[in-house]
Amino acid sequence: MSLIDPNVDLLLQARVGLTADSAFQTAWPYPSWIAHRGAGRLAPENTLAAFQVGLDHGFQMIEFDVQITADQIPVLMHDATLERTTNGEGPVWAATAGQIGQLDAGRWHSAAFEGEAVPTLVQVAQWMQSRGVLANLEIKPAQGLEAQTGEQVASVAARLWSGVTPPLLSSFSVAALEAAKAVAPGLPRALLADVSRWAAAKAPFEAPFEAILRTALGLSAVAIVIQHAGLDADRIALAHSAGLRVLTYTLNDAARAQALLSMGLDGVITDAVDCLGPGARSG
Ligand code: G3P
């Protein structure tokens, strides 16, 4: 049976059939192991303390989540609201960067990290570039602010990472990635997707993985980042034949990670920075 769904549009059909080597249009400077939110669960997520723990475990690339404040400053925050990971409250979009900068983003995790701050993207760029650590910048827009967040985050990122290896911009939001492409076309993009959710919500009449590939190609993305349960050897090969690198999130099982890497997977985003990755025997 063909791997290609007959309904896949012409763009995808034109790209598949190329060999993997000739299909890749862009250099791939990124390592195979990426620390999720800095250091997974070992330190408060999306803080510079977590980044340091990830680096201490040998990770040369870090995934982090970025959204914008009321005054349009990109800051690191996963949730739409401040309650879970800081001592503040309310939506991130409703607070200024000055207000968020006063918050404690470490105490919720453990006493050892009390006083840790919510970093701005400016601070993160400085930290990463001074240490040679690469970025997977996940654009995490609040509902209704998808395009605005994509535009603002990408334009700031393009200024901050000028002349160095760029951050890999990723997002579940197609609108955010479209806005990022418009304002900073030179920054590489990756479409984040959970195949099972995509099937139900976005493409009920199209084979979901092919729909994800088609959408990624429409964004001129260089990669897809897929929830790990949705990957197998055929899908990795199909994405490669379409010229897309394949990463997975958030994978904490060593055997599964090694199996996917042996199938050609290009990157693993993991919480298990003390068990998997460059510093671990299994890595
Ligand atoms: O970027 C991969 C992963 O971080 C996506 O899920 O919710 O942890 O941001 P989440």
Ligand code: MG
């Ligand atoms: Mg994330």
